[in-house]
Amino acid sequence: MPSPRWFAIGREPPPRRRNVLALLSFLLPLLLWSAVSYVPWIWHPLMRVNDAGTVEWFKPGLLVERAVFAEENAKAVTAGGRAATGERANPVFLPPPHAVGRALWTAFTTKPVLRDELWLHQSLLLSIRTIFLGFMLSSLFGVPLGILCGAYPPVARLFEPVIDFVRYMPAPAFGALAVAVLDIYAAPKIAIIVIGTFFQQVLVIANTVRRHDPALIEAAQTLGAGPRKLLLHVIIPSCLVDLYNDQRILLGWAWTYLIVAEVVGVSTGITFFIGQQAKYRNFDNVYAAIIIIGIIGLVTDQGLAFVGRRIFPWQPRAPSRLNAFLSLLGRKGGKTA
Amino acid sequence: MNPPDANSDYRRQAPAVAERFQKLKQRPVVLEVRDLTRTFVTATGEEVVALRSLNFSTYRREFMCLIGPSGCGKSTLIRLLAGLDEPTSGQVLLDGASVQGPCAARGMVFQGYTLFPWRTVLKNVMFGLLMQGRNHDTAKSEALQWLDLVGLAKFKDAYPHQLSGGMKQRVAIARALATNPRILLMDEPFGALDAQTRAQMQEYLLQIWRNVDVTILFITHDLDEATYLADRILVLKAHPGEVQEIIEVPVPRPRSQAQFATPEFLATRRRIDELIHPPVKSTGEKLPIVRLTVVGDDVE
Ligand SMILES: Nc1ncnc2c1ncn2[C@@H]1O[C@H](COP(=O)(O)OP(=O)(O)OP(=O)(O)O)[C@@H](O)[C@H]1O
Ligand SMILES: [Mg+2]
Numbered sequence: 103m104p105s106p107r108w109f110a111i112g113r114e115p116p117p118r119r120r121n122v123l124a125l126l127s128f129l130l131p132l133l134l135w136s137a138v139s140y141v142p143w144i145w146h147p148l149m150r151v152n153d154a155g156t157v158e159w160f161k162p163g164l165l166v167e168r169a170v171f172a173e174e175n176a177k178a179v180t181a182g183g184r185a186a187t188g189e190r191a192n193p194v195f196l197p198p199p200h201a202v203g204r205a206l207w208t209a210f211t212t213k214p215v216l217r218d219e220l221w222l223h224q225s226l227l228l229s230i231r232t233i234f235l236g237f238m239l240s241s242l243f244g245v246p247l248g249i250l251c252g253a254y255p256p257v258a259r260l261f262e263p264v265i266d267f268v269r270y271m272p273a274p275a276f277g278a279l280a281v282a283v284l285d286i287y288a289a290p291k292i293a294i295i296v297i298g299t300f301f302q303q304v305l306v307i308a309n310t311v312r313r314h315d316p317a318l319i320e321a322a323q324t325l326g327a328g329p330r331k332l333l334l335h336v337i338i339p340s341c342l343v344d345l346y347n348d349q350r351i352l353l354g355w356a357w358t359y360l361i362v363a364e365v366v367g368v369s370t371g372i373t374f375f376i377g378q379q380a381k382y383r384n385f386d387n388v389y390a391a392i393i394i395i396g397i398i399g400l401v402t403d404q405g406l407a408f409v410g411r412r413i414f415p416w417q418p419r420a421p422s423r424l425n426a427f428l429s430l431l432g433r434k435g436g437k438t439a
Numbered sequence: 440m441n442p443p444d445a446n447s448d449y450r451r452q453a454p455a456v457a458e459r460f461q462k463l464k465q466r467p468v469v470l471e472v473r474d475l476t477r478t479f480v481t482a483t484g485e486e487v488v489a490l491r492s493l494n495f496s497t498y499r500r501e502f503m504c505l506i507g508p509s510g511c512g513k514s515t516l517i518r519l520l521a522g523l524d525e526p527t528s529g530q531v532l533l534d535g536a537s538v539q540g541p542c543a544a545r546g547m548v549f550q551g552y553t554l555f556p557w558r559t560v561l562k563n564v565m566f567g568l569l570m571q572g573r574n575h576d577t578a579k580s581e582a583l584q585w586l587d588l589v590g591l592a593k594f595k596d597a598y599p600h601q602l603s604g605g606m607k608q609r610v611a612i613a614r615a616l617a618t619n620p621r622i623l624l625m626d627e628p629f630g631a632l633d634a635q636t637r638a639q640m641q642e643y644l645l646q647i648w649r650n651v652d653v654t655i656l657f658i659t660h661d662l663d664e665a666t667y668l669a670d671r672i673l674v675l676k677a678h679p680g681e682v683q684e685i686i687e688v689p690v691p692r693p694r695s696q697a698q699f700a701t702p703e704f705l706a707t708r709r710r711i712d713e714l715i716h717p718p719v720k721s722t723g724e725k726l727p728i729v730r731l732t733v734v735g736d737d738v739e
Contacts, residue, residue, distance in 0.1 A: 335566075
């Protein structure tokens with residue numbers, strides 16, 4: 103069988119190829135990072151001093167620019183001294199993958215530097231709590247209002263102009279105000295997440311609901327559904343899948359407000375952790391923390407996608423990778439049992 | 440079988456057929472349309488008269504087909520009858536009472552199926568019953584009976600996307616009938632189906648109609664379909680949409696596909712054809728001839 107063409111517009115590649123591509127999408131950046139980190143002649147703009155020789159201010163482990171290193175060595179040699187030795191190195195802000203890998207591990211297992219500082223997982227939990235509360239609070243009002251705006255044009259006419267106006271104001275601009283009103287602890291941070299999410303949420307949800315299929319409404323009307331029942335029994339269920347996916351995207355949106363939210367008032371959570379680690383120049387920890395945020399985001403999103411496919415069985419979709427995997431496990435288990 | 444008789448008149452009815460029509464017309468009128476006019480105003484401000492002064496009525500348990508050239512206002516009319524659109528003037532009467540807005544007494548089956556994708560087949564059929572305030576268990580048992588009637592009880596737990604077009608349309612019919620409408624309005628319900636499925640669906644529909652106390656108004660632009668299904672055919676003309684003729688189909692019931700070649704069938708069909716495809720008057724205008732082919736054997 104001839105293998106399908108790689109470039110055909112709109113054509114999904116076969117499953118095996120899809121998996122390979124998904125793997126490559128992570129592997130390629132990692133490969134690039136490894137190359138820059140481990141192949142000495144790629145980039146490596148600095149020299150790490152091994153033996154200081156007779157250069158006064160060199161110390162083993164010190165990082166100096168290559169030009170400076172050569173210059174100092176030349177000076178030392180002409181002065182009759184011993185040249186320093188060293189190896190090419192990258193700046194501290196680019197730790198190699200293995201260092202970040204190690205940091206990922208040690209971040210959870212080492213004690214914080216100061217006594218009243220938090221462990222990484224504690225910082226993370228704090229951040230997740232902020233996001234969760236902020237997003238829930240926003241959704242509590244944003245989703246119903248969005249649905250009403252989408253379903254009833256007069257409601258949209260009343261709310262959407264002012265929401266359109268407010269959403270262009272950057273959420274961080276409300277930081278000082280939030281602190282003044284809500285004190286300096288968790289509340290103003292949650293407020294920033296809410297402000298950042300809510301206005302977009304209303305508009306996004308309203309737009310989705312507005313795109314409902316009018317033919318379904320008409321069908322329901324000829325079956326005797328009154329105006330109030332239409333909203334609950336036709337409009338909302340017909341948009342449910344899209345609303346769910348909107349919420350997934352909006353949750354990602356909320357995450358991007360986390361960093362600005364957490365510097366409001368007393369800096370806390372993962373932002374504080376990253377700040378501290380950067381201050382100590384533990385950049386491997388900084389990367390570890392950033393990667394963990396990414397992993398949490400990806401896992402949440404894929405988890406929600408997976409759950410979505412389960413709770414909306416009417417979608418004519420190909421089963422997800424995770425789904426296929428689980429059903430495979432199920433079949434294996436069934437056979438052995 | 441008789442050869443098609445060129446002189447056979449679609450108005451000539453066998454005694455049994457004539458008697459049937461007599462009985463039919465003694466039945467109460469279910470739906471009456473009085474002076475119905477619908478004018479649209481286009482985006483450019485022009486007025487388009489889609490329907491002008493329509494008058495007709497249908498009798499109880501009658502099967503009426505509505506046929507006419509494209510754009511003559513068939514869909515507009517059926518939407519007015521269903522209450523999904525408002526007439527510019529005129530009235531729609533159901534059992535003698537003027538109606539406004541949609542309700543379950545006028546069921547509708549659309550060309551695009553319009554099943555609720557998030558509901559299983561059974562729950563689709565239950566929808567109207569639940570909207571009428573039936574409790575869940577009654578609605579379920581009634582819906583199951585309707586699914587039995589359209590032969591889809593096996594598929595009660597399937598979702599619409601798992602069904603073929605014909606099956607979807609049978610579900611849609613069951614769903615519309617479940618609320619016991621006085622009249623079932625169907626807008627080209629089989630238009631999207633292939634010829635074979637379509638013939639089968641016509642068969643099903645006649646069977647269902649025979650067993651249910653419902654009047655059917657059926658839009659089609661297929662001459663055979665109209666002749667095969669209808670007691671009477673309402674032929675519309677376009678621009679503006681007006682009633683051109685109401686044909687009493689002289690083909691006896693029960694109908695079968697074998698009747699397609701009978702003289703009364705062909706005569707009826709020919710008459711509708713004349714009405715909706717008037718002979719094209721040659722304007723004497725010729726298209727400029729540009730040869731775009733290199734095949735030179737002039738077989739064409
Ligand atoms: N919303 C509208 N606004 C303006 N004109 C309309 C509108 N709806 C229908 N019309 C016009 O009314 C006329 C009748 O349309 P309609 O859809 O009822 O025709 P139809 O008989 O159902 O045609 P078809 O056989 O193609 O389905 C057309 O000329 C159409 O352009
Ligand atoms: Mg139409």
